[in-house]
Amino acid sequence: MSKNGIASSRVKDKNLEFQAAITALKRGEVIVFPTETLYGIGADALNTAAVEKAFRLKGRDAANPISVLVADRTMLCTIVDQVPILAEELIAEFWPGPLTLVLPAKKDLSKRLVNASGGVGVRISSAPIAAQLVRDLGKPITATSANPSGKTPARNIEQARVYFSLAITVFIDGGELHSNVGSTVAEISGDSVRVIREGEINKAALERVIGEEKVV
Numbered sequence: 001m002s003k004n005g006i007a008s009s010r011v012k013d014k015n016l017e018f019q020a021a022i023t024a025l026k027r028g029e030v031i032v033f034p035t036e037t038l039y040g041i042g043a044d045a046l047n048t049a050a051v052e053k054a055f056r057l058k059g060r061d062a063a064n065p066i067s068v069l070v071a072d073r074t075m076l077c078t079i080v081d082q083v084p085i086l087a088e089e090l091i092a093e094f095w096p097g098p099l100t101l102v103l104p105a106k107k108d109l110s111k112r113l114v115n116a117s118g119g120v121g122v123r124i125s126s127a128p129i130a131a132q133l134v135r136d137l138g139k140p141i142t143a144t145s146a147n148p149s150g151k152t153p154a155r156n157i158e159q160a161r162v163y164f165s166l167a168i169t170v171f172i173d174g175g176e177l178h179s180n181v182g183s184t185v186a187e188i189s190g191d192s193v194r195v196i197r198e199g200e201i202n203k204a205a206l207e208r209v210i211g212e213e214k215v216v
Contacts, residue, residue, distance in 0.1 A: 017172055018132070024170045025137050030054050032146045032160045034174025035069075036127040037098050037182045037200055039146035039154040041164075045079070046139050051110040054142050057167055059149045065113050066144040067100045067121030067185070071134040079106055079113075079120055079140055084188045086210055093209045096126035098179070098200040102187035113142075119187055129174050145182060153182065192216050 021031045021042075028050040031042045041057060043050035045068040054066060070076045076083070081104040083091070090101060105113065105120035113120050122140070125131050134141055145153040146160045154160035157173040184199035186206065192214050195203050207215045 017170075018129075018136075021133060021170050021172055022136050025050075025133075025141065028053075029170070030057060030168055031170040031172065032154070032157070032164060032168055033129055033133060033172040034127055034177060035098075035125050035130045035143055035183075037179035038177055039157070039160045039174070040130070040143040041146050041168075042133065042141045042143065044137065044139050045110070045113060045142050048110045051112045051142060054144065055112045057148075057164060058144055060112075060144070061149065063116070065111075065115050065121065066142045067123070067183075068113060068140040069125050069130055069134050069143045070122055070140045071131065071138075072124065075134070075140060076122060076124075079109060079122065080104055081106055086191070086193055086214065087188045089210050090186070090193070090206065094201060094205075096124040096131065098126070098183035099123055100183045100185045102185065102196070115187075117187070117189075121185055123183060127174070129172055133172075155179070 024031050025044050028047050030053050032039055033042050041054045043054040045051060087101050087103055100121045100123045102119035102121045105118055109120060147153045147163055155177045157171050160171060179200055181199040184201040185197040187194045187196055193206060194216050203215055
């Protein structure tokens with residue numbers, strides 16, 4: 001087979017893999033896919049049963065909700081009640097990208113997505129595959145890292161298969177990922193931002209945008 005033929009075959013395989021992922025998500029199944037930081041466990045975030053599957057696979061503590069990805073501001077407003085001014089400033093600087101913001105959640109979201117203060121963790125991904133998945137599904141998807149709680153996060157598809165091959169059938173290969181810490185998670189609370197987890201975007205970067213006194 002020629003080089004062009006091999007390349008065409010690979011593109012076709014990738015397209016089939018992607019379509020299988022969309023079909024699985026629509027059926028309420030769980031997939032594994034690459035984000036800009038780590039491989040993630042994806043489920044339709046508006047399907048309560050699908051979110052429960054992702055939660056069980058992860059072995060997640062009930063007090064530790066799962067974050068989600070959205071495609072754009074329109075989709076963001078379907079799951080959050082408001083976007084505070086501080087959040088607007090951080091969104092303008094860091095989205096799409098590895099900053100998960102915890103914002104006031106709509107009341108009908110799965111309890112597995114909402115923390116004790118009523119917030120949902122959300123971001124727009126800068127990873128092409130993740131972004132396209134959300135756009136094509138037309139709904140937010142979960143983005144918790146692809147590993148059982150307490151285990152090392154999967155940075156390649158082989159690691160993810162070791163963890164989940166008996167429970168998940170659709171894996172999208174995005175190559176080797178190189179993040180050690182995942183996305184930064186920050187909750188907007190009044191006039192301040194509380195850093196829950198310092199990830200790819202450090203605290204100093206947030207301080208440069210909104211002011212040192214507003215980041216705790």
